Amino acid sequence: MEFKITKAAKNTILYVVLTGLLLLIIGLISGYNDPHFVTRLLTNGLINGFFFFALGLGALFFLALNYATESGWYASVKRVIEAVAGFLPYGMGLLGLFLLIITLFDGAHIYIWMDSEVVKHDEIIQGKTAYLNVWFFWIRTLIYFTTYFLFLRGFKRRSLEEDERGGTDLHFKNYKKGATFLVFFAVFSSTSAWDWLMSIDVHWFSTLYGWYTFAGMWCSSMVVLVITTMYLKKLGYLPKVNESHIHDLGKWTFATSFLWSYLWFSQFMLIWYANIGEEVTYYAMRIENFKFLYFAMFIINFAFPMLILMSRDAKRNFGILTFVGLIILTGHWLDVYIMVSAGSLGANATIGFIEVGMALMVLGSFVFVILRNLTKASLTPVNHPFLDESIHHDI
Amino acid sequence: MTEKVIYVMYDDEEVLKDGAKTLVSKGIKIADVFSPFPIHGIDPIIGVKNTRLGIMAFLYGLTGLMLATVGMRFFMVTDWPMNIGGKPNFSYLENMLAFVPVTFEFTVLCAAHGMVITYLLANKTLPGMPAHNPDPRTTDDRFVMEIRLSDNHQSSENEIDELLKNTGFVEIDKKEVN
Numbered sequence: 359m360e361f362k363i364t365k366a367a368k369n370t371i372l373y374v375v376l377t378g379l380l381l382l383i384i385g386l387i388s389g390y391n392d393p394h395f396v397t398r399l400l401t402n403g404l405i406n407g408f409f410f411f412a413l414g415l416g417a418l419f420f421l422a423l424n425y426a427t428e429s430g431w432y433a434s435v436k437r438v439i440e441a442v443a444g445f446l447p448y449g450m451g452l453l454g455l456f457l458l459i460i461t462l463f464d465g466a467h468i469y470i471w472m473d474s475e476v477v478k479h480d481e482i483i484q485g486k487t488a489y490l491n492v493w494f495f496w497i498r499t500l501i502y503f504t505t506y507f508l509f510l511r512g513f514k515r516r517s518l519e520e521d522e523r524g525g526t527d528l529h530f531k532n533y534k535k536g537a538t539f540l541v542f543f544a545v546f547s548s549t550s551a552w553d554w555l556m557s558i559d560v561h562w563f564s565t566l567y568g569w570y571t572f573a574g575m576w577c578s579s580m581v582v583l584v585i586t587t588m589y590l591k592k593l594g595y596l597p598k599v600n601e602s603h604i605h606d607l608g609k610w611t612f613a614t615s616f617l618w619s620y621l622w623f624s625q626f627m628l629i630w631y632a633n634i635g636e637e638v639t640y641y642a643m644r645i646e647n648f649k650f651l652y653f654a655m656f657i658i659n660f661a662f663p664m665l666i667l668m669s670r671d672a673k674r675n676f677g678i679l680t681f682v683g684l685i686i687l688t689g690h691w692l693d694v695y696i697m698v699s700a701g702s703l704g705a706n707a708t709i710g711f712i713e714v715g716m717a718l719m720v721l722g723s724f725v726f727v728i729l730r731n732l733t734k735a736s737l738t739p740v741n742h743p744f745l746d747e748s749i750h751h752d753i
Numbered sequence: 754m755t756e757k758v759i760y761v762m763y764d765d766e767e768v769l770k771d772g773a774k775t776l777v778s779k780g781i782k783i784a785d786v787f788s789p790f791p792i793h794g795i796d797p798i799i800g801v802k803n804t805r806l807g808i809m810a811f812l813y814g815l816t817g818l819m820l821a822t823v824g825m826r827f828f829m830v831t832d833w834p835m836n837i838g839g840k841p842n843f844s845y846l847e848n849m850l851a852f853v854p855v856t857f858e859f860t861v862l863c864a865a866h867g868m869v870i871t872y873l874l875a876n877k878t879l880p881g882m883p884a885h886n887p888d889p890r891t892t893d894d895r896f897v898m899e900i901r902l903s904d905n906h907q908s909s910e911n912e913i914d915e916l917l918k919n920t921g922f923v924e925i926d927k928k929e930v931n
Binding site: 623626627630631632633668669670752 | 793794807811838839840850851853854
């Protein structure tokens, strides 16, 4: 069945983007003589660029995971996953654009290791220049982008080809490519988190940081997937998707919330226990400047899904899932917000017109791209070898 | 009081499922099905209620959580304040982070053991208990459906036999049980 974007959806997206634009313009006019204006604007660009890029990347990872494990149940929601993963090129564009502007501004007080004046007087950064220098940073960034893009294109092409001719050779090819992607992703998800986010707090490092970022990304992607699926279902599409699929996606949301909380806590507790000056600065800064937000973010990303999504009925209830999903999504946006702006702006960070406006604009465009991706192919894959299993999915 | 029970044996779970569907649609109540492995989709056919084991797991987990909290507070703060890494040892709350891993593990331990023991008790399969399945072959490659006449007063034994005839069973056995 072909999906068509409804007029109501188009209007809502337009309103969201226009409201965002309006707020952003108000923010720009009222804030342009603020001494931190450029840093603040670019910080926001990095936050939203990374967050929405990560939503697409999480979906691509989930697709590859399902190929590599030869899952059956997901076949009837596969096109939804592909549509969300299809945002990846746009996300890369946005993230890449802001990374480029930040580089042109010599780090813009976000990546202080890009500023040669700072590095000259900073021995700790000098010790890291072999890895953290502009050229190597950009080589790595381009390698990540190219790898993700090539895998995405391959998965998409084979998926459409499977609709045409079927057979199992494409399935086994996807299986191999999915496993290969996971190998690349295992390394890149950590190193890219170091490059784009951890290097903001350049004196500090944590080996858990990559997994922590990845878990947040995965959890937010699962929320987007489950909400998109329920939206389509509500409009009467996806007749083959039953409550069990929604339940499974809900379980993934629940489980990845736990994964994220587990990693957040592990990182926090180890640093708290050891209490080494070099390490605790990271949390000291966050607790000092974002005390309420930082812990509120942890509570809503952990306690909320734990208490509400634990029962079987809650994971099958569209209202509860959407409600909890939207809150978790906001929570994870706040997580990225604090990750980036606590390092770049510190005490000067606020959530004002610029922050909300830019987030709304990118959110609107993100939803539009996903919906447009959904119109491009049949909503249920035609010849997926596990389609029959997926239709009879019952838990 | 003894009652008559019909045991119908099949050699394929799909055949049994189809047979059960036919019987249930005629208003016959099936008491139980014995099988070497869980048969997918049999529960709604014979009207097995959803398990409440999950609720019990939650309660056992809560018990573990509480025991661990009370225990840790007593051992590490009240009874003998332990100074580990210079962390405050006079207050549970300020030291809470250090206790989270233990509390978590104990919660899981209690939930898991509680569930296993409850499961074994509810199914009467604790080690050493006598087996309840009607035929040892149901642990190998056969599937048995149990129909109790006391559950089916509206149909006579002959009517049930008549219905069973076309379900493709391999063996039928009638027993008087207590």
